[in-house]
Amino acid sequence: MNKVVEFMKAEKLKPKPDPTALQFGKHFTDHMFVLDYSQDRGWHSPRIAPYEPLTLDPASLVFHYGQAVFEGLKAYRSPDGRVLLFRPEQNVKRLNDTCKRMCIPPLDEEAVLEGLKQLIEIEQDWVPDQEGTALYIRPFIVATEPYLGVRPSNAYKFLIILSPVGAYYSSEQLSPVKIYVEDEYVRAAKGGVGHVKTSGNYAASLLAQKKAQELGYDQVLWLDAKEKKYVEEVGSMNIFFKINGEVITPELNGSILKGITRQSTLELLDHWGIPVREERVSMIDLYQAYQKGELEEVFGTGTAVVISPVGELNWNGRKMVINQFKTGELSYKIYDSITNIQYGKQHDPFGWTVEIN
Amino acid sequence: MNKVVEFMKAEKLKPKPDPTALQFGKHFTDHMFVLDYSQDRGWHSPRIAPYEPLTLDPASLVFHYGQAVFEGLKAYRSPDGRVLLFRPEQNVKRLNDTCKRMCIPPLDEEAVLEGLKQLIEIEQDWVPDQEGTALYIRPFIVATEPYLGVRPSNAYKFLIILSPVGAYYSSEQLSPVKIYVEDEYVRAAKGGVGHVKTSGNYAASLLAQKKAQELGYDQVLWLDAKEKKYVEEVGSMNIFFKINGEVITPELNGSILKGITRQSTLELLDHWGIPVREERVSMIDLYQAYQKGELEEVFGTGTAVVISPVGELNWNGRKMVINQFKTGELSYKIYDSITNIQYGKQHDPFGWTVEIN
Ligand SMILES: Cc1ncc(COP(=O)(O)O)c(C=O)c1O
Ligand SMILES: Cc1ncc(COP(=O)(O)O)c(C=O)c1O
Numbered sequence: 001m002n003k004v005v006e007f008m009k010a011e012k013l014k015p016k017p018d019p020t021a022l023q024f025g026k027h028f029t030d031h032m033f034v035l036d037y038s039q040d041r042g043w044h045s046p047r048i049a050p051y052e053p054l055t056l057d058p059a060s061l062v063f064h065y066g067q068a069v070f071e072g073l074k075a076y077r078s079p080d081g082r083v084l085l086f087r088p089e090q091n092v093k094r095l096n097d098t099c100k101r102m103c104i105p106p107l108d109e110e111a112v113l114e115g116l117k118q119l120i121e122i123e124q125d126w127v128p129d130q131e132g133t134a135l136y137i138r139p140f141i142v143a144t145e146p147y148l149g150v151r152p153s154n155a156y157k158f159l160i161i162l163s164p165v166g167a168y169y170s171s172e173q174l175s176p177v178k179i180y181v182e183d184e185y186v187r188a189a190k191g192g193v194g195h196v197k198t199s200g201n202y203a204a205s206l207l208a209q210k211k212a213q214e215l216g217y218d219q220v221l222w223l224d225a226k227e228k229k230y231v232e233e234v235g236s237m238n239i240f241f242k243i244n245g246e247v248i249t250p251e252l253n254g255s256i257l258k259g260i261t262r263q264s265t266l267e268l269l270d271h272w273g274i275p276v277r278e279e280r281v282s283m284i285d286l287y288q289a290y291q292k293g294e295l296e297e298v299f300g301t302g303t304a305v306v307i308s309p310v311g312e313l314n315w316n317g318r319k320m321v322i323n324q325f326k327t328g329e330l331s332y333k334i335y336d337s338i339t340n341i342q343y344g345k346q347h348d349p350f351g352w353t354v355e356i357n
Numbered sequence: 358m359n360k361v362v363e364f365m366k367a368e369k370l371k372p373k374p375d376p377t378a379l380q381f382g383k384h385f386t387d388h389m390f391v392l393d394y395s396q397d398r399g400w401h402s403p404r405i406a407p408y409e410p411l412t413l414d415p416a417s418l419v420f421h422y423g424q425a426v427f428e429g430l431k432a433y434r435s436p437d438g439r440v441l442l443f444r445p446e447q448n449v450k451r452l453n454d455t456c457k458r459m460c461i462p463p464l465d466e467e468a469v470l471e472g473l474k475q476l477i478e479i480e481q482d483w484v485p486d487q488e489g490t491a492l493y494i495r496p497f498i499v500a501t502e503p504y505l506g507v508r509p510s511n512a513y514k515f516l517i518i519l520s521p522v523g524a525y526y527s528s529e530q531l532s533p534v535k536i537y538v539e540d541e542y543v544r545a546a547k548g549g550v551g552h553v554k555t556s557g558n559y560a561a562s563l564l565a566q567k568k569a570q571e572l573g574y575d576q577v578l579w580l581d582a583k584e585k586k587y588v589e590e591v592g593s594m595n596i597f598f599k600i601n602g603e604v605i606t607p608e609l610n611g612s613i614l615k616g617i618t619r620q621s622t623l624e625l626l627d628h629w630g631i632p633v634r635e636e637r638v639s640m641i642d643l644y645q646a647y648q649k650g651e652l653e654e655v656f657g658t659g660t661a662v663v664i665s666p667v668g669e670l671n672w673n674g675r676k677m678v679i680n681q682f683k684t685g686e687l688s689y690k691i692y693d694s695i696t697n698i699q700y701g702k703q704h705d706p707f708g709w710t711v712e713i714n
Contacts, residue, residue: 064425206459
């Protein structure tokens, strides 16, 4: 891949949306990064082009057999006006891991990072500066070859699109969520594709999410496909439990996503000397800990929310109200530390942030 | 949905490809059927329009979260020149079952059938007449709303595209395939979406298919996700076994597709008075039957192939060569009967065929 990224400027720039009323994933910026793949040229023609519709043959493989993968990260505006990325190299690496599982040719990670940075530099005025807002970054790849046989595509498009997003929480208190432990529907099985970010995983989750909402819950906690006994993850978050002073999170077992916020949380806890284990977590053990009063905190981790405290878990009608439906101390401390690093408000001892010059 | 389908004729018609050298899913006809969905209008504006690229926002949900579903059937040319469909109402019904699981608003089945028939009527010159050829029909739906949140789309496009396809077999002998029994990768789990035709299932199967091919096999036989002991199905076929004069096929257990060729095979066997059972089939039982010399025939069923005799199964290095790698008598008889009905060469006692006037 050619590292000099061509820039085709949009003729007319869009008005920026009201920064105090941003929604998630509704508004997109003026430009996008594009890279094409063909069998003879490999990944080629990196460019930053006006944000515009894709024109694809109706037989394009992405529409039929779902060969599509993506990533999600954010650019943050620091109080002194700098623009920061959080561990972007981890997203690019995970994108390549996903590509491998989904039979998509791997990308040159450095070149993609370079393209990403150039795009953010060009679109830097789109990084909002209100408390808690950010510029959401969505890299994705779709299979574009027009062909109806089931096999890997011979042509792909890689794009990065950007969307300014509002604060997830309206106050510093965070807001605990109610989670339904799903024991009928399954998201992913070992040997499947649940550990990578491919589009079909999310379509497969919609019906369970709908059911949970109808029952008055915000999100679903998935269990393992085999025995429906062990905790996997939430819709787009990994999950952590604080039991009797110790923190545990499900180990990476081949069917849950290796979240970057999860990894950062583990490193942070380690840095603080707080005991934390990655292991198989069973619902029955959790319930017993709850009954003994030892289930102190439950929280999800993910790019969108950073930390999402869980106020209630419903497992087969057994309701567990966690920490009186209040954000736990540790949950808040992790949230505070990670967001302070992301927004450049605090020294970053881990070298997680990357500044856009 | 309005049942009067508007027809916008293509300005220039394409030359038809050489009917003796048709490939699968490479050439598309002059027109396609289109139907749009929006929240306020429901499914609306059915039309037959020139085959042309789709113009979609890069944030369209199909690219990110894989809300995409499809069907596959064929139109056949009878020796006396008529054009026949095979059980198309079954495909439309299955499409709606798939929609339900994938949180896509249901279609008016009759109106879709009507649109399909009108499209085939307009494109009837594209139905090839060489032995074994057909016009492949691909109805599909994609989520088109530009939005990055994980939830069902508020906008969809339903299309039907058509592709003339060549004969699957070059001789009347059929050609047995070699099948690798996959015990590492998993296609679908109970509680998941393996029983419906959604795009992500096929992307998830690519790596195992690649592995099988590298090992010298044509296709993969999937096992159950839970114990990896029980037979599910092949890439795009259901599977049947003839053991000691009796036919068995895995029961519809929630993770295999309800194939229409499978159903037709069951009905045909029943009609002939040949004992057939739908039940759980374990690999160990199959292997024992093989060792006793009782595994007489193995065949796959699906729209593309009708019947695909299996000549070899490799289960963990244990190779089972079936019927000396020759097409079995029953396999051939089913193939012959179904294709004769499809091509209108034989009386159709079941009322399976639908003629395009
Ligand atoms: C299924 C799933 N699990 C977990 C996560 C959290 O990962 P990360 O912390 O990298 O955002 C996400 C979101 O990316 C996800 O989609
Ligand atoms: C996964 C899967 N199984 C089985 C089949 C066979 O179904 P049918 O006989 O309806 O073509 C197909 C093809 O449609 C398929 O995709």
